[in-house]
Amino acid sequence: MKSAVIVFPGTNRERDIQRALSLVSHSKVVPVWHAETDLPSNTDLVVLAGGFSYGDYLRCGAIAARAKIMDSVRAHAERGGLVLGICNGFQILCEAGLLPGVLVRNAKLRFVCREVNLRVERADTPFTKAYRKGELLRIPVAHGEGNYTADEETIRRLESEGRVAFRYARSDGEIDETDGPNGAINGIAGIYSESHNVLGMMPHPENYIEPEIGPIDGRGLFESLAAALKAA
Amino acid sequence: MKARVIVTLKSAVLDPQGKAIEGALRSLGVSGVQSVRQGKVFDVELSGNDKASAETVLKDACDKLLANTVIETYRVEFAE
DSSP states (O other): OEEEEEEOTTBOOHHHHHHHHHHTSOOEEEEEETTOSSOOTTOOEEEEOOBOGGGGOSSTTTTGGGSTHHHHHHHHHHTTOEEEEETHHHHHHHHTTSSSSEEEOOTTOOOEEEEEEEEEOOSOSTTTTTSOTTOEEEEEEEESOOEEEOOHHHHHHHHHTTOEEEEEEOTTSOOOGGGSSSOOGGGEEEEEOTTSOEEEESSOGGGSOOTTTSOOTTHHHHHHHHHHHHHO | OEEEEEEEEOTTSOOHHHHHHHHHHHHTTOOSOOOOOOEEEEEEEOSSOOHHHHHHHHHHHIIIIIOOTTTEEEEEEEOO
C-alpha cells in the first residue's frame, strides 16, 4: 500500500496522518507538496490532511482546492483511486467539487474541540469494513467550519444513494442535529462520492489510534483501508 | 479600469455571523436594524477599458474562485 499525503501551506496534521497510515495501515507514505503536478507512481490512496491551508483565506479550503496537484488528485479519483479528506481536507474536497455541498461556520459560531459520538452509517466501503453498521465511535473533532450543508436535492441524493458515511449521534445512537457539534444537516459528519471511493469527514480518526493516548476507535478506518487495498 | 465584486450568501442560506452582528448592534442600542447579512467585497483593478470583456473576466473569476455558487451569489459594479 502506498499513500500520498498532500501538503499545502498551513496544513498541520500531515505528521499525524502519516503516523496512522504507517502504524495501522502499514502503508508506505509519501508527502507531496501542493505545487507538484504528479502523484508518486502507483499511489493507492491520496490523503488531504487537516489544518488551515492558506490560513482559511477567502473560504476554508478554497485556495488549496485550486492548487496544481489537485488535477492529479481529481484524475486519481476518476480512475477509482481512493481519496480521504479529513477536516480541512474535507473542506478542500468540497471546494474542489470532488464532493458535493459545503462546510460553513458552525451554527453556534464557536470553534469546537471535543470528542463526539460518530455513528457508522455503512460498513461495506473501503473505509469502513473493519467497523459494524450502526457502530458508535468516539472520535474527536476540532473545527470552526464543519457545518455541512447543501441544497435539498443534493441532500436527498446523498441520503437515497447511501452516501452519508458518518453522523454525529447522541450516546444512545440517535441523531439530534441541535445536539451535534456544528449544526450539520441530518447530523452529517462525513460523505462519500458517488462510487464511494472518495470520503470527506470532519472528525479526526488519526487522533485515536494508540492506547497510550486514549480510545483507539480511529484504527478501524486505517485497518479498513489496508484490507481493501490488499484485496484489490 | 476599476470594478467591485460583491459576494453575498444566497437568501436561503443561514448566516450565523450576520445574526451575531445583528444581535451586537441591538445590544449597542443601534435601533431600527431589522436584519444583517454578511458578505464580501473585492475591489479589482483590470487592464483595458472594455466593460463587456471586464464583465466576462470577472464572471470567470467569480465562478472559478471568488464565490462558492453552492451558497453564494455575486454581482459586479463598475466605478464611473
